[in-house]
Amino acid sequence: MKTIVLYYSLSGNTKAEAERIAKEENAELCEIQETKKRSRFSAFVPGCLQARQRQTPAIKPLGHPLSNFDRIIIGCPIWAGFPAPAWNAVLQLLPEGKDVSLFFCSASGKTTQSQQGTKDLIAQKGCTLSGYRDIKTGTDKTHG
């Protein structure tokens, strides 16, 4: 089974987790990058609002056609209770019928506000959600 780990990371926590999972799963690793560079400030304003409204920012081309993979693992930090906006851009690129597994890094390790909506969006893309994991990273320089 061919697997790819896609991740977005602002301060490195999700990156570290994605690297670990990719190694474990013998998967390709691919970073999601927004076209417009995000500062810590613009992560909070307007990033949190964009996350809560599930807005889709422009991202750079992934460089890996997702149709080539059987399983797609996506990692993303949580901003204001919701997946960081880059996650919404990846969602748009998911080919129908894929096996998708998600992990979210946050200071609290909780995604209570957004979890059901996130799962519904994957289902709406015609994909099967085979995993959903919250990873508690604790507070870092970007939070608290």
Ligand SMILES: Cc1cc2nc3c(=O)[nH]c(=O)nc-3n(C[C@H](O)[C@H](O)[C@H](O)COP(=O)(O)O)c2cc1C
């Ligand atoms: C703009 C912003 C908003 C955040 N909002 C939350 C939040 O609502 N709940 C939470 O538990 N952590 C929150 N955090 C903490 C991050 O989710 C956490 O530090 C995560 O591990 C960062 O991942 P990264 O290092 O891959 O960017 C926020 C961080 C940032 C920068």
